Amino acid sequence: MTRAGIATPKPVSPALDDIVPPPLTGLRIPEPQARPGTAPDFSGLVLPHAGAARRPAVDDHPGLFRELAYDLIRVLDEDGNAVGPWAPSLDPQLLCAALMDMLVTRAYDHRMYRAQRAGKTSFYMKSTGEEAVSVGAALALTNADMCFPTYRQQGLLISRGYPLVDMMCQIYSNARDPLKGRQMPVMYSSREHGFFSISGNLGTQFSQAVGWGMACAYKRESHIAAAWIGDGATAEGDFHYALTMAAVYHAPVILNVVNNQWAISSFHGIAGGLETTFAARGIGVGLPALRVDGNDLLAVYAATSWAAERARRNLGATLIEMVTYRREGHSTSDDPTRYRPVDEPDVWPLGDPVERLKRHLVRLGIWDDAQHAAATAQAEEQVKAAAKEAEGFGTLGSDQRPSVASMFDDVYEEMPWHLRRQRQELGI
Amino acid sequence: MATMNMVKALNSALDVMMERNPDVLTFGEDVGYFGGVFRVTEGLQARHGKQRCFDTPIAEGGIVAAAIGMGAHGLRPVVEIQFADYIYPAFDQIVSEAARLRYRSAGQFSAPITIRSPYGGGIFGGQVHSQSPEGLFTHVAGLKTVVPSNPYDAKGLLISAIEDNDPVIFLEPKRLYNGPFDGHHDRAVRAWAGRPEAEVPEGYYKVPLGKAAIVRPGQAVTMLAYGTMVHVAVAAAEEAGIDAEIIDLRTLIPLDIETIEASVRRTGRCVIVHEATRTSGFGAELIALVQEHCFYHLEAPIERVTGWDTPYPHVFEWEYFPGPARVIEALRRVMGDGR
Ligand SMILES: Cc1ncc(C[n+]2csc(CCOP(=O)(O)OP(=O)(O)O)c2C)c(N)n1
Ligand SMILES: [Mg+2]
Numbered sequence: 001m002t003r004a005g006i007a008t009p010k011p012v013s014p015a016l017d018d019i020v021p022p023p024l025t026g027l028r029i030p031e032p033q034a035r036p037g038t039a040p041d042f043s044g045l046v047l048p049h050a051g052a053a054r055r056p057a058v059d060d061h062p063g064l065f066r067e068l069a070y071d072l073i074r075v076l077d078e079d080g081n082a083v084g085p086w087a088p089s090l091d092p093q094l095l096c097a098a099l100m101d102m103l104v105t106r107a108y109d110h111r112m113y114r115a116q117r118a119g120k121t122s123f124y125m126k127s128t129g130e131e132a133v134s135v136g137a138a139l140a141l142t143n144a145d146m147c148f149p150t151y152r153q154q155g156l157l158i159s160r161g162y163p164l165v166d167m168m169c170q171i172y173s174n175a176r177d178p179l180k181g182r183q184m185p186v187m188y189s190s191r192e193h194g195f196f197s198i199s200g201n202l203g204t205q206f207s208q209a210v211g212w213g214m215a216c217a218y219k220r221e222s223h224i225a226a227a228w229i230g231d232g233a234t235a236e237g238d239f240h241y242a243l244t245m246a247a248v249y250h251a252p253v254i255l256n257v258v259n260n261q262w263a264i265s266s267f268h269g270i271a272g273g274l275e276t277t278f279a280a281r282g283i284g285v286g287l288p289a290l291r292v293d294g295n296d297l298l299a300v301y302a303a304t305s306w307a308a309e310r311a312r313r314n315l316g317a318t319l320i321e322m323v324t325y326r327r328e329g330h331s332t333s334d335d336p337t338r339y340r341p342v343d344e345p346d347v348w349p350l351g352d353p354v355e356r357l358k359r360h361l362v363r364l365g366i367w368d369d370a371q372h373a374a375a376t377a378q379a380e381e382q383v384k385a386a387a388k389e390a391e392g393f394g395t396l397g398s399d400q401r402p403s404v405a406s407m408f409d410d411v412y413e414e415m416p417w418h419l420r421r422q423r424q425e426l427g428i
Numbered sequence: 429m430a431t432m433n434m435v436k437a438l439n440s441a442l443d444v445m446m447e448r449n450p451d452v453l454t455f456g457e458d459v460g461y462f463g464g465v466f467r468v469t470e471g472l473q474a475r476h477g478k479q480r481c482f483d484t485p486i487a488e489g490g491i492v493a494a495a496i497g498m499g500a501h502g503l504r505p506v507v508e509i510q511f512a513d514y515i516y517p518a519f520d521q522i523v524s525e526a527a528r529l530r531y532r533s534a535g536q537f538s539a540p541i542t543i544r545s546p547y548g549g550g551i552f553g554g555q556v557h558s559q560s561p562e563g564l565f566t567h568v569a570g571l572k573t574v575v576p577s578n579p580y581d582a583k584g585l586l587i588s589a590i591e592d593n594d595p596v597i598f599l600e601p602k603r604l605y606n607g608p609f610d611g612h613h614d615r616a617v618r619a620w621a622g623r624p625e626a627e628v629p630e631g632y633y634k635v636p637l638g639k640a641a642i643v644r645p646g647q648a649v650t651m652l653a654y655g656t657m658v659h660v661a662v663a664a665a666e667e668a669g670i671d672a673e674i675i676d677l678r679t680l681i682p683l684d685i686e687t688i689e690a691s692v693r694r695t696g697r698c699v700i701v702h703e704a705t706r707t708s709g710f711g712a713e714l715i716a717l718v719q720e721h722c723f724y725h726l727e728a729p730i731e732r733v734t735g736w737d738t739p740y741p742h743v744f745e746w747e748y749f750p751g752p753a754r755v756i757e758a759l760r761r762v763m764g765d766g767r
Contacts, residue, residue: 029478035461122552122742173743181743184554200556201514202486235485237517265462266483339462396552396743407744411737418707422736426747 030274032267036337040344044274045323047349050074050296051084058310062288069279069289072323075298080359086302090139092366098139098159098297099357099367102131103379105155106354108164111383112171116185116332120395121171123185127152129295129327129345132353133228133258135159136300140308141194141226148196148209148227151186152258160193164386173401174394180402180409203229203236206255210246210317213253217314224311226254226304232263234278235271243319247285250316254307257281257319258294260326265339282319294322295350297357323350404428432628433620434605437579438468438544441586442506444632446476449504452590453480456491456508456544465510466546466605488518495541496526504590505541512547512599513556519564526595527570542589542596548656548703549735549749550603550613554742560655560704560735565597566680566713572596572637573680577604577658578625581678584635592637601655609656610663611751640684642691646673649697649762652688652714654678657701657750664755670763672699680710688714689721696727697762701755706734731758 033041053073056065075087082088109126116124127134134155141147147156157167166178170188173181179189189197196212199205209227216223229239234257246253257278261268268274282289288310292303300322307318325348329336361367394400408415408423415423432440445452454469460483463470472481484491488509495505509515515522526539549558565573572594576582582600589596603609607619620626644662648671653661658676665672673691677683692698698718700711711732718730733750741748 027479029460029482031478122554177743182555182739182741184552184556184742187554200554201516203517232486235487235490237487237489263457263486264465265458266460266486270483271485333465401743404744404747407741407747408736408738411739419737422706426736 030269032269032340034341034344036339036341038341040341040347042347042349045349046072048072048074050077051087053084053086055085055306058306058313059315062286065288066283069283069291070277072291072293073299073303074293074296075302076296076356076360080356080363082298082360086299088298088302088305090298090301092361092364094139095357095361096366098135099354099361100375100379101135101138101155101159102297102354102357103376104164104382105131105135105158107379107383108154108158108167111387112168112185113332115171115387115395119397120391121173121185122396123332124171125151125186125331126328127154129348129352130258130260130324131155132297132300132357133256133294133322133324136297137226137256137304140301140304142223143194144223145308146194146196146209146212146223146225148205148212148225149198150205150228150230150233150258151198151200152230153228154186154188157188157190157193157195160195162190162193162195164383165390168387168390169393172390172393172395174390174396174398175400175402176390176393177402180406202233203238205229207238207242207245209253209255210242210249210251213246213251213311213317214249216252217249222312224252224254224308226256228256228258230263231257231259231261231268231273231278232266232271234281239281243282243285243287246317247287250314252311252314253317254304254311255317255319257321258324259321260324262326262330262336262340264330264334277321279319279321287317287319289319289321291321291323293350294324295353295356297353298360325350429627430630431621431626432579432583433607433626434576434579434582434600435467437583437628438586438600439470439472440628440630441583441590442469442472443475445587445590446472446480448632451502452504452506453498454506454508455482455484457484457486457510459483459508464508466602468544469508488514488516489521492518492521492526492541492543495543496521496529496539499539499541500529500537506590507541507543509543509545511557512545512561513559515543515545515561522565522571522595522597523568527568530594531570538593539595540593542586542598544586544598544600546602546605547599548601548603549740549745550609550656552742552745553740555739558740560702562597562599562680563704563709566710570594571681573599574637574678575599575601575654575680576678577601577655577676578608578623579620579628580625581635581641583628584633585637585678587632588634588637591634596637599655603656604659608659611660611749612663613746613749613751635678637679638682638684640678640687641676642673642687643676644672644674646671646695648672648695649699649759650675650688650691650695652677652698652700654680654702657703660750660752660755661701664752664759667752668756668759670759672759683717685717685721688718692718692722693725696725698722698726698730699755699758699762700730700732701734701750702732703735703750705737706732707737709734728762728764731762733758
């Protein structure tokens with residue numbers, strides 16, 4: 001708007017095109033290396049030698065070992081030897097027990113998956129190929145350390161001796177379900193076993209674990225908290241809240257990212273995994289960050305123990321990326337052949353955690369093929385017997401279930417009038 | 429015309445709009461290559477390119493925030509929140525940002541975005557795959573909330589939502605994706621094929637926002653429903669042999685008060701059904717409105733049949749779900765039987 005006779009001075013801004021020509025490519029959308037019909041390709045995954053990563057002192061300043069966020073801590077070499085500074089000294093009997101826990105977890109997953117397929121429950125999620133992540137952590141923690149898991153750490157419960165029958169009763173929402181039929185299958189909770197109630201809403205547990213840890217510090221306890229989150233779910237705000245809060249308060253908590261390469265159909269690059277590692281997320285907030293071979297039970301154990309000691313000595317939290325692979329579908333509702341090569345699981349470079357621990361035990365001379373076959377059969381038997389017992393208390397859809405009236409319990413500590421009225425309306 | 433289930437109809441709406449308008453794009457968790465966990469975006473990436481249909485990080489707040497930014501800069505993003513139960517991380521962006529952007533900038537900026545999300549129960553999804561959060565959004569000034577009950581409406585309403593210049597929460601009753609469901613969970617699953625609402629034009633058409641549909645004319649009582657509960661209401665009225673007029677609201681905000689008022693003034697009775705929890709649910713708003721607009725025409729207290737005020741319990745799906753039996757009881761009460 002210029003008035004006649006008065007020149008309006010105009011600020012001069014250079015045309016953008018003079019500075020840089022407009023881009024021709026548009027929005028960048030990351031793509032995985034391979035899709036169905038093409039050959040699987042893990043060439044992007046750099047595999048350092050076992051034993052090569054250094055092990056800092058737990059009280060070293062996190063700024064002194066940032067490279068560990070980009071490295072990969074591995075203990076077991078190709079031949080099953082435990083090598084390097086992270087190699088733990090563990091009673092061989094404990095290692096055999098850990099192997100057994102992994103075998104039971106695998107057998108349990110297999111059986112519950114089939115139970116869903118047979119119509120005995122609505123849903124199931126396997127942890128196949130990721131057993132070392134939870135079993136190795138359980139070995140390094142005490143039962144009084146509270147775990148804030150996702151739906152893929154059933155190995156924690158199994159390692160901590162939570163009865164398989166109770167787990168199955170939850171899967172079947174039956175008369176003995178400890179959670180009274182309220183939760184979808186696999187959303188366990190056992191305060192007694194240090195296993196925090198699973199939400200289903202991704203990521204929420206991660207920052208709650210920090211709060212639990214803060215309470216441990218406040219109460220001057222030596223117990224700590226540990227949390228797990230998937231690679232995909234690290235994109236949620238809760239992940240980032242957790243890192244900042246943990247760093248600011250030196251919360252005694254172990255923060256684990258389970259990078260199993262996939263989040264349903266989305267590869268890790270959709271969560272930012274192509275830009276840098278998930279462990280490196282910790283560096284920006286000043287947390288110590290370790291990237292660990294998650295299919296190497298000894299490495300998982302060693303890193304968790306290191307972080308636990310740090311936390312117990314009130315030196316603060318650690319972020320650990322457990323690099324592993326989701327061998328099966330996301331859940332019983334998923335068909336992974338629609339979005340990744342069918343044979344991708346077979347060429348996963350970090351192999352199978354059960355096989356790798358087995359090789360180590362054989363190398364130590366305390367295990368052999370016959371013992372392994374017997375242990376596998378024993379795990380399957382144990383699971384089968386538990387399933388029989390659990391099914392005796394009902395499966396989903398049978399009339400053996402918790403009392404309908406209990407549906408209105410625990411919404412509040414004391415039932416308000418409107419819920420009592422609604423319970424009456426339902427006629428119970 | 430083609431026979432479509434609700435998934436296909438929604439897919440067709442997106443396809444038609446992406447074809448017509450290069451500013452329309454769609455994104456969300458698993459919607460790109462895979463085509464969405466319910467298959468609503470299947471084939472769209474192949475047809476329209478990766479930049480127009482893509483996967484996002486699992487960050488609902490980020491998804492909606494990005495949509496707001498894009499929308500303010502002239503695009504028409506349609507985002508998918510994988511389950512309505514997972515919309516809460518985006519709540520602040522929806523409530524404080526999308527809903528108020530036009531108002532607080534005096535019209536300089538707006539958020540012409542559509543947020544699609546499967547909602548409701550009936551699939552044994554437990555507390556995090558079954559919720560009906562519509563009342564949280566109808567309570568927010570500046571949002572429109574839409575709930576289709578059949579394939580024809582789903583497509584026409586989604587096209588209207590995409591063209592609308594205000595943010596629209598578009599809730600898709602997941603139990604209706606593949607077929608109508610009247611609450612009789614023990615009967616055989618039905619498909620959409622063969623029903624008139626499944627005859628859907630392949631091209632562009634709109635069902636306007638803010639217009640309800642009378643799905644069953646009647647004289648004795650007015651039933652207000654939306655989503656899955658439309659089908660439950662029809663089953664209940666038929667089984668009870670009551671001459672109920674059933675109104676499918678289709679859009680909760682803005683609400684078609686005229687259709688409701690005309691009906692209730694005629695019938696003098698009203699039953700409201702929704703699957704969401706009762707307290708402060710949308711039914712409460714409907715009761716207040718019917719009372720304000722039709723008080724002198726009412727011959728019985730207004731009834732509402734809803735989900736209970738508990739989280740959605742996995743094993744008690746059918747005790748929780750307000751099925752035909754409970755709706756029939758309410759119908760009988762307003763008709764003065766069985767008192
Ligand atoms: C807040 C939220 N958004 C979306 C979902 C739906 N969802 C369930 S699991 C999943 C993928 C998670 O992937 P990741 O975090 O990598 O864990 P993984 O399943 O691989 O163990 C998605 C998107 C959810 N449960 N919660
Ligand atoms: Mg993952």
